[in-house]
Amino acid sequence: MKRPRSLASLFFLLPALILMVPFVIYPVFKTIYLSFFFGDEFVGLENYKNVLLSSDIVNLERFPTKSPPWGALVHNVVWIAIHLPVTVFLGLGIALLLRKKEVKGSSVIKSIIFLGMVIPMIVGGLIIRFLFEEGAGVVPAIFNALGIERLAITWTAYPETALFAAILGSIWIWTGFSMLMYSAGLASIPRDYYEAALIDGASRFQIFKNVTWPLLKPITIVVVAMTLLWDLKIFDIVYVATGGGPGGASMVLALQMWDYFARALNYNYAAVVAVLLTMLTIIPALWLIRRRG
């Protein structure tokens, strides 16, 4: 009786498969196909060579000794290096601080922190822009009050600070996700474990190290993988906050792909960046699937 059952499954899958062919599968293969052409001419890996060797992607003339632009790929790596650990540990820290019921207003504070996640990213980008604008934003105002004039400037206007303004803004937006995940994870740890550890005379740090952290491992895997994907596909907030500038100092891969596609009308180079971006995002996605599966 197995055969009819599989036929029925296939039948119910059919509408989704029919839609996937023109809207997902065909574009994926067409993009890969386009990446090997220049105009109508087949050029093999030439486009990949040109794009990867371009200073748009990796700018070895400036990286790492001079200020950005360092190239979109390097900027994405910098983004991951700063954004990933900060959001993971900040989210965990906030979740730990606010986990106790006796913390008054914890749900309000959590809601405020989570606000960054629920606003449209375009609005998030605008807020970042104004947060870092001299005369309007709170960040330059704080540095002005502290007497640090070098940082009391419009961060998005300077190549030394534009990338970091976007990353810091992204931390504000994304920490809500990490905090929420860890809050849920902490709530699921049975109280008995802590009580047993306390009876055994474990210190707070020992409890965290041997009980909390190991039990939060599945949550950490999800948070890390999702943050990696976020960092690789980052586009909208950079597009609005800095436009990738000044002088390409905050350019990221997704925005570079957009530039090739929409500004240069170079669909082949855009396809190359899209393929590279897909390959890069597949790595954490597969890792997540393997660890979860």
Next chain:
Amino acid sequence: MSVKKIWFSFLLIGLLAVAVVASGCIGGETTTTTTTTTQIQEQITLKVIGPWSGAEFDAFKEVIKAFEAEHPNIKIEYKTYRAEDLSTILPLQFESGDTPADIIFMWGWFIADMAKKGHVMELNEVINPNEYVPGILDTTTVDGKIYGAPFTAAAKPGFWYRKSFFEKHGLKPPETWDEFVALLEQIKQIPGIKAPIVSGDSVGWPISDVTEHFILTFGGAELQQKLINGEVKWQDPQVRSIFEERLVPLLNAGYFSDPIEWTSAVDLWWKGDYALYFMGTWLTGMVEDPTDLGLISLPGVKAMVLAPDYFMVPKYTTHPTEALELAKFLATEGQRIHVGTSSGKLATWKEVTMDDYWEPMKDVAKVVANVESAPDLDDSVGGEWQKTFWDQLKLLWVQPDRLNDVLKTLDEKFPKE
């Protein structure tokens, strides 16, 4: 589940699918009937896509109203789209033989590009080139055929100031370069002033407009045209000297502010945080009191950018006759109506007289009429280079010592063809 039941399910769903398809066909017939009724009443809806919204659209609405009054059988449906967004939508739609509108306002270079690919209707029968400002049709003419018509134009004449601010601080418009620099220094000393000139940003073009004004003043329209054509490099000594001797010293002296969002810059400038703002003539429609506006061009300016709003009629319009009728109106009488509103625009159709203008624009129109007009540099080159130009200038504004890098990048990214 038995095999019988499964096949029965298949049959049932198949019947449902047929019913859905059939109902779709019936729906199609209904649509056709409606269309037939529409034809009987000779009512046609033309779709227009333009860049204006808010107060700017209110001004354009006057033009639409006038056309609809003349053509009771045509209704105009207007949608706002930025050129940046259209540049990604249109090539794909045109390739599939479709268009989102019957008249589309777009960059001149883009219209020419689409015309070369056969997506745009010729307008030679609609407009007479002799009736327009010289050179205005060059951008949208391909092999002697006109594909894009000009509507009204914005001019980028110079630095705006508030007359009341100048009176209060005893400032006078300069007549020489040295006087201009001295004025900036004088303004810088005024308490409460953040910088003499506010630099608009977030969209890129305000800073490029300032740069073009310097090129046109110290190099003239000819140099600007050569830069557009790629005949002169950005690292050419003549171009470099304009940056090194004129613009960069002002940036180094702190006479320009950091680039800040251009619309909020209007408010800051108006309330007195800054004294001067380089902006196009549309600024007249953005301030509380246009009669308080004064204008300073760089002393000795030889030419000014006249940036018309071009439009095209895509080949895929369903109402070609009516679309061409509207195109003719927009390129002629529509301009007369538009300059009479607070749009802050200038006519490119020579039949429009000074009396047709909105009062605060009359003086500006006279200033612009006395200098040579030049095409907008970055709008003419377009593409990826345009964005690079905006981005590199933003960099120059905050790090004038990077001039060499900036000029080198502008040459490297310039279109090869």
